[in-house]
Amino acid sequence: MIxxxxxxxxxxxxxxxxxxxxxxxxxxxxxxxxxxxxxLISGNVVPVMFALQxxxxxxxxxxxxxxxxxxxxxxxxxxxxxxxxxxxxxxISKKSSVKPVFTNMWRETSIAFNMDDSDENYVxxxxxxxxxxxxxxxxxxxxxxxxxxxxxxxNYMKDQFELNxxxxxxxxxxxxxxxxxxxxxxxxxxxxxxxxxxxxxxxxSKHRYGNEMEDVLNHYGIL
Ligand code: CA
Numbered sequence: 373m374i375x376x377x378x379x380x381x382x383x384x385x386x387x388x389x390x391x392x393x394x395x396x397x398x399x400x401x402x403x404x405x406x407x408x409x410x411x412l413i414s415g416n417v418v419p420v421m422f423a424l425q426x427x428x429x430x431x432x433x434x435x436x437x438x439x440x441x442x443x444x445x446x447x448x449x450x451x452x453x454x455x456x457x458x459x460x461x462x463x464i465s466k467k468s469s470v471k472p473v474f475t476n477m478w479r480e481t482s483i484a485f486n487m488d489d490s491d492e493n494y495v496x497x498x499x500x501x502x503x504x505x506x507x508x509x510x511x512x513x514x515x516x517x518x519x520x521x522x523x524x525x526x527n528y529m530k531d532q533f534e535l536n537x538x539x540x541x542x543x544x545x546x547x548x549x550x551x552x553x554x555x556x557x558x559x560x561x562x563x564x565x566x567x568x569x570x571x572x573x574x575x576x577s578k579h580r581y582g583n584e585m586e587d588v589l590n591h592y593g594i595l
Contacts, residue, residue: 373539374408374539374540374593374594375535375539375540376409376530376535376539377409377410377540377541377542377543377594378411378522378525378526378529378540378541379400379410379412379413379542380413380522380543380544380545380546380549381412381414381416381424382414382415382416382509382511382545382546383510383545383562383581384543384544384562384582384584385397385582386581386582387580387581387582388581392582393583393585395582395585395586396582396583396585397428399585399586399589400429400430400585402589403594403595404430404431406594409432410430410431410432411430411433411434411435411525411529412424412430412434413438413439413522413525413552414434414435414436414509415436415437415482415511415548416436416437416475417436417478417479418437418441418443418478418480419478421434421435421436421443422434422443433529435522437479437480437481437514437516437520438482438507438509438516438521438522439451439520439522439523439524439525439528440480440481440516440517440520441481442528451520452481452482452519452520453481454479454480454481454483456502456517457482457483457504457517458483460483460499460504461483463498464495464498464499468487468488468495469487469488469491470485470486470487470495471485471486472484472485473485473486475512481516482514482515482520483514483515484512484513484515485512485513485515486513500518503517503518504516504517504518505517505520507521507548508547508548509546509547509548510546510547521551521552522544522548522549523552523554523555524551525552526552526555537555537556537557538556538558540555540557541559541560541588542555542558542559542560543559543561543584543585543588544561544565545564545565545566545569546565546566546569547566547568549569550568550569550572553569553572554572558574558575558592559572559573559574559575560573560575560588561573561575561576561584562577562579562580562582563576563577563578563579564580564581575591575592577591
């Protein structure tokens with residue numbers, strides 16, 4: 373039986389223009405009425421996750437910065453630090469097309485940036501040398517500790533709620549969801565997911581951009 377559903381936000385609850393699916397909101401609330409715990413994990417920042425949690429009515433923990441920081445019951449828990457990422461950003465912006473994005477003012481455990489596609493391998497290699505990793509959420513690049521990812525956040529909740537992996541369902545659409553799709557949990561994705569995420573999914577919905585929520589929840593017998 374599924375007790376915890378972990379959702380990515382961009383591309384999973386929203387469309388390519390980042391507009392949230394009202395159908396997704398409706399079916400998340402129906403799932404909450406069935407006493408399932410819902411969690412969001414995004415590359416976005418705490419203030420944005422706070423707003424999503426509040427206005428959608430999410431009943432479980434929400435994680436910002438790809439799992440680096442948690443907000444639950446009006447308390448914040450920080451698992452990683454951005455000092456090393458900030459130093460690296462200063463270094464790499466002089467040597468590549470890397471440009472920080474404005475949401476960094478709210479980031480506490482990572483850095484977000486844009487860069488030319490041709491710099492990907494170089495920047496990734498340099499980050500690795502510094503114990504950091506970069507991941508693309510399709511909307512922006514994220515720079516953070518090499519152990520900071522969505523699997524870290526899912527494992528944290530597994531321990532906190534004393535769950536087995538088979539009681540957890542994750543839904544996501546892109547590369548920064550891969551770590552949680554590599555866990556032995558239930559995995560579902562919308563039709564707009566990347567080929568990698570589709571190949572790792574137990575269930576691929578025909579519906580896209582948040583409209584898969586009804587279908588996915590039905591598939592797992594939640595509704
Ligand atoms: Ca996404």
